[in-house]
Amino acid sequence: MSAILSAQDLNDFIGPGLACINPVVVNRSDTNGPTEIQIDSSGNPVEVSVDDGLSNTTTTAATQLTPAQINLSDCLACSGCITSAESVLVSLQSHTELLSVLRQSRKDPKQVFVASISHQSRASLSAAFNISVDAVDAKLVTLFRDILGFQYLVGTGVGRQVSLAYSAQEVLLKSGKVEESNGPSVMHKRPVLASICPGWICYVEKTHPHVLPYLSAIKSPQQITGSLLKRLIRDERGVSADEIYHVSVMPCFDKKLEASRPDFATGDGVRDVDCVITTKEVVQLLLDENMDFMNISEAKDARTGGLQAMAPKLWPVEKSWESSDGSSSGGYLWHVLAALGGEITKSESKPTDLKVVPGKNSDMVEYHLVAIDGDKEVVVGKAAQVYGFRNIQNLVRKLKTGGKTGGRTVQSARAKKSSAATSTATLTPTEYDYIEVMACPGGCINGGGQIGAPTTDGDAVGLKEWRDMVETKYRGMRSSAVDRYAVQDWAETIWGSDIDSLVTTSYRAVEGFDAKDGVPAVLVGDKW
Amino acid sequence: MPIKQVHSIPAHVDRIWNLAPHPTLPLLATATSDKSAQIYSLNTYFPVAQLDGNHKRSIRSVSWKPKTGSNSEVVLATASFDGTVGIWIRDNDRFAQDVGSTGVIDDNGSIGLEEWEFVASLEGHENEVKCVDWSCEGTYLASCSRDKSVWIWEADESNEEFECLAVLQDHTQDVKHVAWHPNEELLASASYDDTIRLWREDDDDWVCSGEIIGHRSTVWCIDFDKRTGEGEARLVSCSADETVRVWSRQSMTGKVGSRDFPSTFRSDPVSENWQQEAILPQRHSGPIYAVSWSGLSGRIVSVGADGLLVVYHEVKKGEWLVIAEEEDAHSVFEINTAVWSKKWKSTAPHGQEGNAEKDETNPDNEEIIITGGDDGNINIWEVTIQK
Numbered sequence: 001m002s003a004i005l006s007a008q009d010l011n012d013f014i015g016p017g018l019a020c021i022n023p024v025v026v027n028r029s030d031t032n033g034p035t036e037i038q039i040d041s042s043g044n045p046v047e048v049s050v051d052d053g054l055s056n057t058t059t060t061a062a063t064q065l066t067p068a069q070i071n072l073s074d075c076l077a078c079s080g081c082i083t084s085a086e087s088v089l090v091s092l093q094s095h096t097e098l099l100s101v102l103r104q105s106r107k108d109p110k111q112v113f114v115a116s117i118s119h120q121s122r123a124s125l126s127a128a129f130n131i132s133v134d135a136v137d138a139k140l141v142t143l144f145r146d147i148l149g150f151q152y153l154v155g156t157g158v159g160r161q162v163s164l165a166y167s168a169q170e171v172l173l174k175s176g177k178v179e180e181s182n183g184p185s186v187m188h189k190r191p192v193l194a195s196i197c198p199g200w201i202c203y204v205e206k207t208h209p210h211v212l213p214y215l216s217a218i219k220s221p222q223q224i225t226g227s228l229l230k231r232l233i234r235d236e237r238g239v240s241a242d243e244i245y246h247v248s249v250m251p252c253f254d255k256k257l258e259a260s261r262p263d264f265a266t267g268d269g270v271r272d273v274d275c276v277i278t279t280k281e282v283v284q285l286l287l288d289e290n291m292d293f294m295n296i297s298e299a300k301d302a303r304t305g306g307l308q309a310m311a312p313k314l315w316p317v318e319k320s321w322e323s324s325d326g327s328s329s330g331g332y333l334w335h336v337l338a339a340l341g342g343e344i345t346k347s348e349s350k351p352t353d354l355k356v357v358p359g360k361n362s363d364m365v366e367y368h369l370v371a372i373d374g375d376k377e378v379v380v381g382k383a384a385q386v387y388g389f390r391n392i393q394n395l396v397r398k399l400k401t402g403g404k405t406g407g408r409t410v411q412s413a414r415a416k417k418s419s420a421a422t423s424t425a426t427l428t429p430t431e432y433d434y435i436e437v438m439a440c441p442g443g444c445i446n447g448g449g450q451i452g453a454p455t456t457d458g459d460a461v462g463l464k465e466w467r468d469m470v471e472t473k474y475r476g477m478r479s480s481a482v483d484r485y486a487v488q489d490w491a492e493t494i495w496g497s498d499i500d501s502l503v504t505t506s507y508r509a510v511e512g513f514d515a516k517d518g519v520p521a522v523l524v525g526d527k528w
Numbered sequence: 529m530p531i532k533q534v535h536s537i538p539a540h541v542d543r544i545w546n547l548a549p550h551p552t553l554p555l556l557a558t559a560t561s562d563k564s565a566q567i568y569s570l571n572t573y574f575p576v577a578q579l580d581g582n583h584k585r586s587i588r589s590v591s592w593k594p595k596t597g598s599n600s601e602v603v604l605a606t607a608s609f610d611g612t613v614g615i616w617i618r619d620n621d622r623f624a625q626d627v628g629s630t631g632v633i634d635d636n637g638s639i640g641l642e643e644w645e646f647v648a649s650l651e652g653h654e655n656e657v658k659c660v661d662w663s664c665e666g667t668y669l670a671s672c673s674r675d676k677s678v679w680i681w682e683a684d685e686s687n688e689e690f691e692c693l694a695v696l697q698d699h700t701q702d703v704k705h706v707a708w709h710p711n712e713e714l715l716a717s718a719s720y721d722d723t724i725r726l727w728r729e730d731d732d733d734w735v736c737s738g739e740i741i742g743h744r745s746t747v748w749c750i751d752f753d754k755r756t757g758e759g760e761a762r763l764v765s766c767s768a769d770e771t772v773r774v775w776s777r778q779s780m781t782g783k784v785g786s787r788d789f790p791s792t793f794r795s796d797p798v799s800e801n802w803q804q805e806a807i808l809p810q811r812h813s814g815p816i817y818a819v820s821w822s823g824l825s826g827r828i829v830s831v832g833a834d835g836l837l838v839v840y841h842e843v844k845k846g847e848w849l850v851i852a853e854e855e856d857a858h859s860v861f862e863i864n865t866a867v868w869s870k871k872w873k874s875t876a877p878h879g880q881e882g883n884a885e886k887d888e889t890n891p892d893n894e895e896i897i898i899t900g901g902d903d904g905n906i907n908i909w910e911v912t913i914q915k
Contacts (some may be wrong), residue, residue: 360693360732362732390694390695394692397652400651426691462797
């Protein structure tokens with residue numbers, strides 16, 4: 001099985017735009033008069049002053065020119081591509097970067113290495129190597145503890161439970177179902193749109209700022225896990241936060257972008273997540289070190305104290321490895337509606353049920369929360385899963401126009417014919433309390449960083465079948481219910497009163513270079 | 529040369545990018561760099577409407593929605609460099625009456641301009657939209673852009689609300705042209721990446737079902753053979769490599785349309801195999817911008833940067849001859865578009881209509897070629913083969 005990482009493999013489904021248009025800032029001085037750029041004998045570009053006949057300079061000083069470099073922060077601040085330049089991501093947050101940091105650390109034994117693993121990555125490894133998720137976990141212990149020398153290894157389940165609990169509370173507050181208590185203070189419009197998909201966030205910030213007010217303010221499991229780990233490990237080890245290096249293993253390349261957001265670093269540059277590697281990079285990392293995931297042993301003590309010993313003392317270890325109900329993208333919609341249903345049952349003492357209304361395609365599904373009153377069912381809440389770029393397009397367009405595509409008001413002569421009642425749901429964002437939005441078709445389980453379907457003869461599996469196989473592995477994981485109040489109590493005990501700083505974040509429009517002059521950027525060599 | 533120019537309309541000051549005759553009505557739409565589209569009557573060659581004020585940059589392409597079934601509206605889609613697709617509907621209570629019938633010509637030329645309504649703007653492409661095309665039944669609208677993507681939209685009955693069904697990102701460069709098959713729900717796209725790709729629906733997703741590699745430079749325009757039998761498909765393409773090529777589908781797997789069993793049991797993905805059938809006789813020197821395949825005569829016309837207009841005839845399957853050629857068809861200007869159309873307006877000199885031998889099977893008397901160029905003119909041509 002081959003999972004070589006290359007730029008061509010990056011199939012995060014909101015693709016990058018054209019070429020990089022980030023203007024490079026040149027620090028130039030005019031003291032040397034006019035200059036021109038030449039290529040010297042060894043092929044390097046040099047800047048040479050030109051004698052214009054006016055200045056008295058006789059020496060032609062050649063200055064070596066260095067290549068312009070675009071870093072991740074430049075990408076985040078630029079509207080040129082929808083997601084960032086892949087090569088930038090791959091070089092700054094990659095398994096090779098991780099290996100070089102690990103080598104460096106041998107000189108500085110104080111550094112503490114921490115890894116957190118997403119559920120989707122474990123399911124992907126399980127499917128790719130045709131072993132159980134427990135076996136994957138045991139191999140991960142061997143890999144991170146014994147081979148790479150990590151002191152900590154946890155699943156992202158705890159961060160996810162915190163993210164789910166506060167996401168549900170946020171929607172309840174918004175829908176007026178519960179009173180404002182000491183929960184996170186957030187303000188936005190209905191419907192609440194899930195914000196844990198970084199590709200989606202990047203797309204909104206760069207191209208659809210009108211959607212920003214709808215975005216959930218709750219941080220993703222990756223970032224909450226990072227904040228909690230750094231806080232707990234700092235306290236229990238007595239080290240400073242910058243001595244803790246946190247690696248997260250994710251199904252998605254855009255998680256690298258998320259980890260690089262300035263919002264997720266403290267003033268002195270300590271990040272919640274220092275390096276994100278994708279599932280397929282885990283495989284590649286081993287290949288680079290002449291090992292094979294299949295051949296590394298399963299740590300025998302994984303389930304008998306091994307995982308426990310690899311977690312901070314106050315960490316709910318079981319919960320961190322367990323999955324949760326609902327979609328394989330984290331189950332956000334499911335938990336929001338379950339919480340909504342719980343409140344309705346509590347206040348109106350009616351049982352509730354969840355009805356699934358399929359949409360036009362498998363990536364668009366509507367859910368109706370119904371309260372059961374005798375033999376009557378009343379819809380009390382609506383939500384939808386909207387995955388994939390095509391469905392996201394319809395979502396952003398409908399949020400912009402409030403349902404209408406555009407144009408003038410229609411004359412009565414063309415009054416709309418009432419369309420026959422159909423069984424499929426059409427996207428009606430204004431009716432929803434919550435929308436679980438993911439950029440990838442199929443959601444996170446099908447993320448761009450997941451291991452691809454086997455392609456060798458005999459083993460070849462179609463893309464859809466492969467997605468189903470990984471989904472089945474995910475469904476087979478043990479899962480636990482999210483007790484919203486217990487999770488919030490735990491988080492507040494660990495974190496203290498300023499819970500906002502653990503669970504909320506904010507988004508902002510990234511203004512395009514285009515927007516300033518009203519003309520789309522045209523690149524050299526472009527052709528119509 | 530056995531081709532003659534029968535009319536010329538000085539339509540625009542700016543260049544004409546694209547022309548589209550309505551499939552069933554005597555209407556011609558123009559796409560121009562003056563940000564407007566104009567509608568001409570093919571009965572009179574007079575303008576009947578000007579669609580402007582909504583696009584912020586050049587209109588690059590126009591496409592008529594076929595009138596099928598209960599769809600009684602006259603609907604035009606416009607693709608613009610402003611990154612949007614516009615949808616326009618004719619106000620059926622206020623349109624020039626002569627347009628709907630044949631032969632009534634208002635000699636003073638002051639035809640009351642029709643009322644058209646701009647009903648929808650489809651946003652989503654990142655930048656210049658290069659082409660739009662409605663599918664055979666008018667169910668889908670395809671658009672393509674410099675952003676390298678092909679989008680498929682579905683309209684509601686009122687043509688005002690559109691759902692995006694697919695964003696296809698397999699092309700590696702600017703996508704120049706999209707065209708639907710005349711009776712299958714099969715889409716073809718042509719690109720600056722030198723390839724043509726084919727797309728169809730598989731389960732609930734649109735997928736790339738085939739790729740045609742062969743051209744050595746940008747493929748500017750493609751058109752399907754409208755006379756192929758059930759299950760068959762051929763298309764013609766023209767390129768900056770100065771060739772016009774005909775391709776035919778050899779085989780298809782993962783037969784679509786069969787919904788009897790779910791896709792999980794169908795391991796064969798939708799795919800089709802296309803082969804080059806012919807390179808048409810090479811006449812052009814310079815990029816060839818447009819081709820059109822006549823549904824009536826089966827002839828092909830090509831035009832390009834060299835100002836040459838060439839008509840090809842298939843003597844037997846895969847063997848093509850040039851039957852007509854016109855140099856400087858738009859004087860010194862490049863020709864951007866050429867399209868076959870039904871001949872609505874009689875061009876026979878007065879008094880000779882009755883004498884002319886009526887040969888119903890001779891397509892020369894029934895079809896015209898319409899070309900548009902950088903000079904802003906619309907030229908109308910008839911092929912006049914002397915046998």
